[in-house]
Each structure stands twice: as structure tokens, then as C-alpha cells.
Amino acid sequence: MSVKHPIIAITGSSGAGTTTVKKAFEDIFRRLNVSAAVVEGDSFHRYNRKEMKEAVVAYENEGKDLSHFGPDANLFDKLEDLFRQYSRSGTGMVRKYLHNEAEAIPYNQEPGTFTPWEPIPENTDILFYEGLHGGVVTDKSNVEQFVDLLIGVVPSVNLEWIQKISRDVAERGYSPEDVTHTILRRMPDYVKYIVPQFTHSHINFQRVPLVDTSNPFIARDIPTADESLVVVRFNKYRDQDYTYLLSMIHDSFMSRPNTLVVPGGKMGFSMQIIFRPIVAAMMEKRRQALI
Helix, strand or coil: CCCCCCEEEEEECCCCCHHHHHHHHHHHHHHCCCCEEEEEHHHHECCCHHHHHHHHHHHHHCCCCCCCCCHHHECHHHHHHHHHHHHHHCCCEECCEECCHHHHHHHCCCCCEECCCEECCCCCCEEEEEECCCCCECCCCECHHHCCEEEEEEECHHHHHHHHHHHHHHHHCCCHHHHHHHHHHHHHHHHHHHCCHHHHCCEEEEEEECCCCCCCCCCCCCCCHHHEEEEEEECCCCCCCHHHHHHHCCCCEEEECCEEEEEHHHHHHHHHHHHHHHHHHHHHHHHHHHC
16 A cells, blocks of 8 residues: 555446446546546456457366456456556556457557557556456455555346346347356356455445346346445445435435445445545645655
């Protein structure tokens, strides 16, 4: 952890509302005039898209599983190195994963490939990570130790599966059977490497649907934000003015002494209310340390 070079990490999975999270923090950084080095977790995958498909087949031929949730498909050591270097000096090496044609064209590369490694821009105020492994801890790597604010963002499991099946079938041309096979293949890594991060996190956001998701393998529609509630658990940031939060977020309520429940459509707004003062305090401590 670092006062001069703080790190915020959003760790979660598909279906949780990561776009909402990213937008909320972009707004916070803009309003507070914070220069953030933004890092996407996909850029620390070990294989590009073509290589990953080949590696999955090779692993299956050996009776083993390979998934983007686990260490064999990721560069946890490089992610740990980035967090360590940034926390010490505000530097580090990053790259981008080009998800689609629009992202790939400016680099004259194919979608599903990585850009070359390059240094983080100089004089940033904070590092902002969004991906699967912002708080991962294994027997070889400990990314979590360098994170000043770790935020877990996760949907209920059935909602996550509905999201993945719908996206992969509609946008990537997979069959429901193929997607189901992928879900089963990556489940051991999900349990071992993703779920434990939500114990280390400072604050967790869990999206819970209010419609029937009992059989995600036949569901056709993804529950909307308005068809959901978001459960906010203050794990290591329990010293909150809950009366203020309840007054600011309409229709919110406390389900436990450290747990706030907000309407799904107000997830982004609640994040701004909760995190803006935390980020402002980080920046003030940084300013004082640099004097």
C-alpha cells in the first residue's frame, strides 16, 4: 500500500455491472481532477485469443482444465510487479488487450491480440485496475497486498451465468452447449481464485435479481438494473455515515449493521456517494506526503 502512489482495484466478473463501476469512477476522477492510470485485467492474460483456444484443447487432451480465472492463463507475477512498482514509484509496465475491430484498427493489429508493453504515463495520481484479479492471492503471487482500496463487484451466480450465455451466444456465435461447457470448465478456478478475493475486499457490491433466474441455461433475457437490488457490504470500511447514505439514496435500507441495500438502477450513484470522499481523502494524504 502507498500514500504517494495509491492503487484502487475493482475485482469482479461478468454480469456485475463493470461498465457502471468504471463510469462512476471516471466521473469521480474528473470531478476531483485526478489523473488515473487505467489498467484492464484482460491485458494480463497469458495467451491471445487464438493461443487461448489452442491451449484449452491441449489442456483438455491431458485431462486438465484451463480458464481465464486461474494462474495458468494469466500473468499474476507481472500484475504483482506492476502494483509493487507503482506503489513505490508511480511507474510500471502495461499493455492493452484489443477486444474487437474498433479497438484493434488504431494499432493495425488483429482483434484478440495484445499491444506491446510500455511504461505507464508519468505523473499520474492513482492507478485504477478493473478486472478479475485485483485482489488475487496464490502460493506464488500476492497482488492484494499492494491495493489501497479493493472493491468486489459480483452478481449472484445464476445471474452471472445468464449474462455469459446470452453474450457468448448472441455476440460470439457459440452454442449454449459450448458456453455451458466453458462454465463447468472454469468453475474450479472460480472457486479457488475469484471467490476468496471478496473476503479481502474493503467494500463489496453484489447485484441480486428480483426475477426468476432459477434455470440460467434456458433464460432468454438478462435481468435489467431496475429488476435488481445491489447489496453493499462494508467489510473494512465500516465507519460510514449510514444515516447520510440512506438519506441520499432513495429506497435504500440497511439489512445488517454493515450492509446497505440499494435499487439496482442506483448502483452508479451509490458508488459516487460512497467513494468520492474516500478518493478525496486519498488525494489529500498524497498531497501532504509530497510536500
